[in-house]
Amino acid sequence: MKALNLLLFAAISLGGFGEAAPYAANLEETLPSLEPVTGETLPVLLPRDDKIPAFKTVSLAPQATSYHFYKSSDSQTDKDPAVAAVLSKMKQDGLFTAVVMRGAKTSIVGPPEGKVRPDKFVMSQQKKGENALVTNGGFFIVSDPLLKADLNGPPLDPKKYRAFAVGPTSVSKNSVAVPGVYADLYEKISGDDGSFLTSGPDLKKPVDTKIPDPKLANTKAGRLQYWVKTPDGKMVPNPAKDRNNPYLQTVFTHLPGGLCTVNEPNERNVLVYVGGGIKIAVTYNSQRSKGMRINELRTLIDQFLKSYLKKSIDDTQIALNLDGGGSIFMGWLKDGKLSILAAGSVSGGPKLYPQNPKGLASGFREVPNMVKHDLV
Numbered sequence: 001m002k003a004l005n006l007l008l009f010a011a012i013s014l015g016g017f018g019e020a021a022p023y024a025a026n027l028e029e030t031l032p033s034l035e036p037v038t039g040e041t042l043p044v045l046l047p048r049d050d051k052i053p054a055f056k057t058v059s060l061a062p063q064a065t066s067y068h069f070y071k072s073s074d075s076q077t078d079k080d081p082a083v084a085a086v087l088s089k090m091k092q093d094g095l096f097t098a099v100v101m102r103g104a105k106t107s108i109v110g111p112p113e114g115k116v117r118p119d120k121f122v123m124s125q126q127k128k129g130e131n132a133l134v135t136n137g138g139f140f141i142v143s144d145p146l147l148k149a150d151l152n153g154p155p156l157d158p159k160k161y162r163a164f165a166v167g168p169t170s171v172s173k174n175s176v177a178v179p180g181v182y183a184d185l186y187e188k189i190s191g192d193d194g195s196f197l198t199s200g201p202d203l204k205k206p207v208d209t210k211i212p213d214p215k216l217a218n219t220k221a222g223r224l225q226y227w228v229k230t231p232d233g234k235m236v237p238n239p240a241k242d243r244n245n246p247y248l249q250t251v252f253t254h255l256p257g258g259l260c261t262v263n264e265p266n267e268r269n270v271l272v273y274v275g276g277g278i279k280i281a282v283t284y285n286s287q288r289s290k291g292m293r294i295n296e297l298r299t300l301i302d303q304f305l306k307s308y309l310k311k312s313i314d315d316t317q318i319a320l321n322l323d324g325g326g327s328i329f330m331g332w333l334k335d336g337k338l339s340i341l342a343a344g345s346v347s348g349g350p351k352l353y354p355q356n357p358k359g360l361a362s363g364f365r366e367v368p369n370m371v372k373h374d375l376v
Contacts (some may be wrong), residue, residue, distance in 0.1 A: 052095070052352050055083045058341070060332055061131050061375035063102035066341055067308070068353060070095050082307040089300040094286040095350035097330065097342045098304055099133055101279045103376045108137065108195035110171040110369035115140070115163040117364045118329040119338060119357050126333055130374070133341075135269060135281050136329045137369035138199035138322055139166040139257045141176060146254040150179040151220065156256075163368050166256040167198025171369045179255045181223050186257075189271065189320050197369055200259065203270060203298040203319040209263040218251045225250050226260045258323070265291035267344045268324040270301065271371060273317040274309065279373065283330055283342040285350045294321065327365045331357070 051072075058066040069083065071090040090096055109125070110116070122134050141147070141164045147156040156176065165175040167186055178186045178198065185207075186200035201207050212221035214236055217228040228236040228248035235247040252260035266288060272280040282301055284292050292300065302313040313319055328344030332354060339354035345363065357364075 052350065054087065055080065058354065060099065060133065060334070061101075064099065064104065064133070064373075064375040066097060066099045066332075067304075068095065068097050068341075070350065085307050086300070086303055089296075089303045090284075091286065091290050091292070091296075093290055093349055094284060094292070095342070095353075096300060096304075097283045097285070097353070098301075098308075099281040099330070099341065099373075100308070101133070101281070101373055101375060103277050104133070104279055104373040105192045105376075106279060106371065106373050107191040107193045108169060108171055108197045108369055109134075109372045110137065110169075110367070112172050113174060115366040115368045117366050118370055119331060119340075119364055121370065122331055122333055122338055126336065129335060131334045132332075132375060133281060133373040134329070134331045134333065135271070135283075135371050136323055136327045136365075136367045137165075137371050138169065138197045140164060140323070140368045141166070141256055144254055147256070148251070148254050149177070150255065151181045151223070151251065153179070163366075165197070165368050169197040169369050170195040171197070174368070176256050179257060181220055181252075181255070182257055182259050185259060187318060187320055189273070189318060191371075197371070199320050199322050200257075201262065201294070201321055203294065203301065203321060204313060204316055206298060207262060207294050209293070209295060211263070217248075222250050223252055224260060224262050226253055226264050262294035262321075265289055265293060266324055267291050267326075267328055268294070268297050269322040269328050269330075269344075270297065270319055271322060272301065272313075272319045274305070274311065275315070275317050278309070281330065281371070281373065283328055283344075285328065285342055285344065285346065287349050288325070288345075322371070323367070326363075327367055329364060329367070329370075 052070040054070055056068050060066055069086050071087050071092060071094050118136055141161045143158045145158060147158045149156050161176055167178045168175050186198050187202045188196050188198050190196040209224050211229050211231055214228050216222055217225060228250055238245055238248050268284045270282040284297055305311045305313055326345035330342035332339045332341050338357050340357050340360055341353050343360055
């Protein structure tokens with residue numbers, strides 16, 4: 001048990017971003033609608049002291065709109081029932097971003113080996129006149145000296161498998177197998193060109209996050225638990241009295257994929273295929289302690305779908321959880337200019353978006369694959 005408490009699983013460790021002056025488009029205060037938001041959308045500088053509004057939209061393309069919801073103590077929700085409904089499912093100081101795209105052409109992209117900073121990759125691969133949304137993709141190996149292939153599997157060399165994707169992807173041959181204990185929670189999601197990646201879980205259905213008896217924490221029953229907890233949710237103290245690890249962690253913190261964090265607050269990233277040519281790229285950003293557990297995010301996405309598309313998350317084709325936390329990157333490339341719509345582990349919490357990437361770039365986490373949507 002002592003070995004379980006040496007390190008946090010590095011694939012879900014937090015990153016850091018420097019402070020940046022807000023960088024935004026002319027955001028139109030609109031009522032909830034899937035109709036294109038008209039007006040100029042090229043980036044313009046906003047004063048540093050601009051507050052994040054409770055609700056704003058950004059027109060990315062005639063058939064693509066980014067919806068931004070921010071919950072604060074002074075959020076005004078009475079003017080718009082749809083906005084109020086979404087905010088009611090959020091936590092204090094959280095930023096929920098949902099980019100609704102109609103007819104977008106999706107592909108999985110990235111380097112054939114290793115990993116790369118998303119902003120650099122986007123700019124190096126851009127085409128003339130391109131208008132695209134790019135997010136980070138699936139889980140991958142960062143570093144962990146106690147890394148294991150599966151619950152009862154052999155150890156994995158973290159240096160050998162560093163930056164390998166968890167589960168197969170069309171971008172690279174460098175991947176490790178999804179741990180067998182998580183096999184039923186991972187899904188393949190494909191782009192319109194046949195490219196693909198593997199991630200999970202699919203939020204179309206609720207995830208069973210029931211906390212098992214502490215004695216079962218290191219069995220399959222505890223596979224979605226980061227900490228050893230009592231049935232009422234309290235963390236179990238580490239009997240070794242380790243200052244760096246005062247509470248017991250489960251063995252699942254050392255398995256590829258990070259799914260043991262689904263029952264903990266975190267920043268999150270989901271790709272939803274609604275059907276009928278509609279796709280939604282979703283992020284939730286906050287300080288980690290104010291983040292969303294996986295089923296909380298499912299409820300939030302469901303509310304957004306009901307308020308804005310008159311659908312339920314149960315009606316979607318897939319709502320796949322992607323790598324979150326410090327890996328979150330959502331960039332909008334238009335006419336050679338990159339604007340950031342969402343980013344993970346931002347110092348001080350969420351910012352007013354879109355932002356100039358220059359103020360955030362020092363902290364963008366390198367990733368092995370990304371999801372690109374060519375907008376129409």
